[in-house]
Amino acid sequence: MTEALELPALGDEAAYRQAVAEAVAAAAAYYDDGSTALDDDAYDRLVRRIAAYEDAHPDQVAPDSPTGKVAGGAVTGDVPHTVPMLSLDNVFSAAELTAWAAGLERRLGRPVQAWSVEPKLDGLAVAARYRNGRLARLITRGDGIAGEDVSHAIGSVVGLPDRLTEPVSVEVRGEVMMTAAQFEAANLVRVQHEGTPFSNPRSGAAGTLRAKDRPYKVELTFFGYGALGLERDGRLARRLDESAHSEVMAYVAELGVQTTTAAGAGAGMSTAATLEGVQRRVEEIAGLRAGLGLGIDGIVIKADAAADQVEAGFSSRAPRWAIAYKLPAAEKITRLVEVEWNVGRTGVIAPRAVLEPVEIDGTTVTYATLHNAADIARRGLLLGDHVTVYKAGDVIPRVEAPVVHLRTGAETPIAIPETCPRCGGGIDTSQQRWRCLQGRLCHALASISYAVARDALDIETLGRTRIEAMLREGLIADFADLFTLSSEAVLGLERMGEVSTANLLAAIEAAKAKPLNKVFCALGVQGTGRSMSRRIARHFATMEAIRAADAEALQQVEGVGPERAALIVAELRGLAPVIDKLVAAGVSMTEPDAVGTGTDDPAATAEAELPLAGKTVVVTGSMTGSLAALSRNEMNELIERAGGRASSNVSARTSLLVAGDKAGSKKDKAAGLGVPITTPEDFAEVIKAFL
Numbered sequence: 001m002t003e004a005l006e007l008p009a010l011g012d013e014a015a016y017r018q019a020v021a022e023a024v025a026a027a028a029a030y031y032d033d034g035s036t037a038l039d040d041d042a043y044d045r046l047v048r049r050i051a052a053y054e055d056a057h058p059d060q061v062a063p064d065s066p067t068g069k070v071a072g073g074a075v076t077g078d079v080p081h082t083v084p085m086l087s088l089d090n091v092f093s094a095a096e097l098t099a100w101a102a103g104l105e106r107r108l109g110r111p112v113q114a115w116s117v118e119p120k121l122d123g124l125a126v127a128a129r130y131r132n133g134r135l136a137r138l139i140t141r142g143d144g145i146a147g148e149d150v151s152h153a154i155g156s157v158v159g160l161p162d163r164l165t166e167p168v169s170v171e172v173r174g175e176v177m178m179t180a181a182q183f184e185a186a187n188l189v190r191v192q193h194e195g196t197p198f199s200n201p202r203s204g205a206a207g208t209l210r211a212k213d214r215p216y217k218v219e220l221t222f223f224g225y226g227a228l229g230l231e232r233d234g235r236l237a238r239r240l241d242e243s244a245h246s247e248v249m250a251y252v253a254e255l256g257v258q259t260t261t262a263a264g265a266g267a268g269m270s271t272a273a274t275l276e277g278v279q280r281r282v283e284e285i286a287g288l289r290a291g292l293g294l295g296i297d298g299i300v301i302k303a304d305a306a307a308d309q310v311e312a313g314f315s316s317r318a319p320r321w322a323i324a325y326k327l328p329a330a331e332k333i334t335r336l337v338e339v340e341w342n343v344g345r346t347g348v349i350a351p352r353a354v355l356e357p358v359e360i361d362g363t364t365v366t367y368a369t370l371h372n373a374a375d376i377a378r379r380g381l382l383l384g385d386h387v388t389v390y391k392a393g394d395v396i397p398r399v400e401a402p403v404v405h406l407r408t409g410a411e412t413p414i415a416i417p418e419t420c421p422r423c424g425g426g427i428d429t430s431q432q433r434w435r436c437l438q439g440r441l442c443h444a445l446a447s448i449s450y451a452v453a454r455d456a457l458d459i460e461t462l463g464r465t466r467i468e469a470m471l472r473e474g475l476i477a478d479f480a481d482l483f484t485l486s487s488e489a490v491l492g493l494e495r496m497g498e499v500s501t502a503n504l505l506a507a508i509e510a511a512k513a514k515p516l517n518k519v520f521c522a523l524g525v526q527g528t529g530r531s532m533s534r535r536i537a538r539h540f541a542t543m544e545a546i547r548a549a550d551a552e553a554l555q556q557v558e559g560v561g562p563e564r565a566a567l568i569v570a571e572l573r574g575l576a577p578v579i580d581k582l583v584a585a586g587v588s589m590t591e592p593d594a595v596g597t598g599t600d601d602p603a604a605t606a607e608a609e610l611p612l613a614g615k616t617v618v619v620t621g622s623m624t625g626s627l628a629a630l631s632r633n634e635m636n637e638l639i640e641r642a643g644g645r646a647s648s649n650v651s652a653r654t655s656l657l658v659a660g661d662k663a664g665s666k667k668d669k670a671a672g673l674g675v676p677i678t679t680p681e682d683f684a685e686v687i688k689a690f691l
């Protein structure tokens with residue numbers, strides 16, 4: 001396979017032996033309770049590297065190598081199987097499937113009579129032995145020759161009835177697994193009991209099947225994909241051996257056992273006369289994968305007729321008449337870096353997992369859904385956890401569970417917000433989906449609150465409750481509407497008297513004269529905060545110039561890269577109606593200290609003469625003297641007006657550190673780097689013209 005060639009080769013025998021040890025350990029954990037440190041993709045890549053090394057060095061093949069063995073040779077059992085219980089060989093593409101089918105037909109010396117196509121369920125193989133119609137024993141696949149008795153699980157497996165509809169002695173083989181719903185339910189009880197959720201449905205099924213004496217019950221599901229008579233020389237055995245696979249499975253269903261025909265809506269077993277038909281069905285099932293409510297990792301294609309199967313026979317590891325068409329891994333392990341809380345248009349507050357980027361099914365996944373706070377608690381997630389992430393087809397990736405055995409102890413609880421992360425208001429937590437109490441008004445409330453805040457339009461008298469009241473009464477829909485409020489309208493609001501109305505309107509009127517950088521900041525353009533707004537305003541001087549700028553022109557502003565520039569252009573286009581209203585209301589749209597865009601602009605020359613021109617200044621500690629009253633933001637503004645650049649980090653590129661009272665680590669760092677340090681009093685002298 002070409003993919004194998006792209007994998008880094010194992011360098012020497014020591015590396016080979018170590019890879020074998022790693023694979024054997026992973027497989028042992030995988031088949032035991034599912035607690036492997038590797039996801040399937042990582043395991044398969046490791047085994048492919050081992051196989052490639054063995055191809056090149058046949059004399060060095062280790063006896064415990066996982067290649068060519070059922071379950072990678074990592075498991076054993078003590079209950080002998082009637083007939084070996086094997087694995088399946090794999091193909092990964094339509095071309096490989098065609099080649100495999102051609103090989104099979106060459107071996108048979110004739111075309112395959114018919115194909116059956118069924119989902120490859122992602123669980124564990126078990127043999128269910130019925131004696132005279134009664135479920136007597138449940139055995140795992142083990143090493144294929146002998147398995148482990150897991151009869152204690154009888155009674156907790158949906159699809160495996162205690163009694164058949166006929167008193168026959170038959171062994172039904174199939175997959176025991178957890179459906180998505182069973183997995184959720186299992187993790188709920190697990191978190192309640194001991195706090196260690198299963199990391200995925202497969203390991204949940206493995207752990208549950210082998211667990212004894214649990215204080216709680218967890219349900220599993222069985223889907224049969226084969227059957228044989230237990231009295232090997234009896235009539236039933238002969239009949240089953242001589243029937244087509246599809247007929248055998250129809251009989252198993254009649255006996256009351258669930259089969260792959262019932263697995264997943266629309267993805268159940270079917271037959272096809274031609275390989276083209278098989279291929280169509282493969283695509284169909286692959287397309288249904290994300291919505292099946294249970295995990296599949298491929299599609300199994302079998303020669304349906306008994307005669308074809310008998311003549312094709314078996315290799316030591318797998319039947320020659322069947323193949324697994326593997327689908328790309330839908331599940332990977334990565335780290336949960338952060339949980340963001342987003343507020344939707346209608347006020348729904350939903351957490352979103354931020355992941356260490358991971359490639360799943362050909363796309364890079366960075367975010368995954370988490371439905372709500374209860375969902376986080378139910379899954380027992382911690383920040384910093386390794387998590388299993390599932391993504392198939394076009395569905396939004398989801399976090400399945402933490403991988404508890406990979407915890408280091410450095411994981412921390414996930415903070416659950418107590419107020420709306422957007423507008424700061426209350427949250428309605430009575431429903432599964434949390435909502436901001438402001439509902440649809442949340443966004444407007446948040447953006448208007450932002451616009452009138454001190455760093456933007458600074459309309460001090462306009463508090464949250466007043467904005468809320470105005471929104472509810474429909475007086476305003478955005479902050480631009482403030483500038484056309486009539487005093488009658490404001491007087492009509494609760495608790496607004498003549499005086500407070502007059503004060504408020506006066507404050508709004510005064511805000512019209514704010515410099516462009518404040519007005520621009522009030523717009524709340526994504527990707528621009530206070531200081532970016534100042535830089536943009538100073539660069540373009542007028543709102544008209546900013547609106548006329550394309551992404552390229554915007555990149556002339558320091559700190560604006562191509563991505564941010566494109567974002568700003570798009571945001572401004574969306575804000576056009578608000579800006580138009582501001583212009584119409586007579587709000588100031590110019591920047592008094594602007595630099596202007598042209599290089600031969602007199603303003604540009606003026607800038608070069610500013611006292612802090614070309615300097616990066618960091619302020620730390622509490623300001624004293626004439627600067628004592630200034631907030632950190634006001635200090636930054638001052639620095640920029642004086643031609644400098646304000647920064648919060650000291651580095652080798654810092655030109656000056658203004659160190660006030662109680663200056664700490666920044667001062668030490670500046671001293672260490674040889675950055676000049678000055679007092680607030682001396683600095684005030686330098687910039688006194690701007691105070």
Ligand SMILES: NC(=O)c1ccc[n+]([C@@H]2O[C@H](COP(=O)([O-])OP(=O)(O)OC[C@H]3O[C@@H](n4cnc5c(N)ncnc54)[C@H](O)[C@@H]3O)[C@@H](O)[C@H]2O)c1
Pocket residue numbers: 026027028030036037038039040041043044070071072086087088118119120121122123124125126141174175225260300324
């Ligand atoms: N993550 C790990 O550490 C780790 C370790 C070992 C193995 N694995 C994974 O296990 C897989 C190999 O395991 P395997 O040897 O069990 O082989 P397999 O799962 O690739 O295929 C064989 C199995 O498919 C199952 N199956 C499901 N649906 C079926 C159907 N309709 N008809 C017939 N069989 C069906 C049967 O249980 C059968 O034994 C690999 O994908 C590997 O990634 C992972």
Ligand SMILES: [Zn+2]
Pocket residue numbers: 343420421422423424425436437438442443
């Ligand atoms: Zn809100």
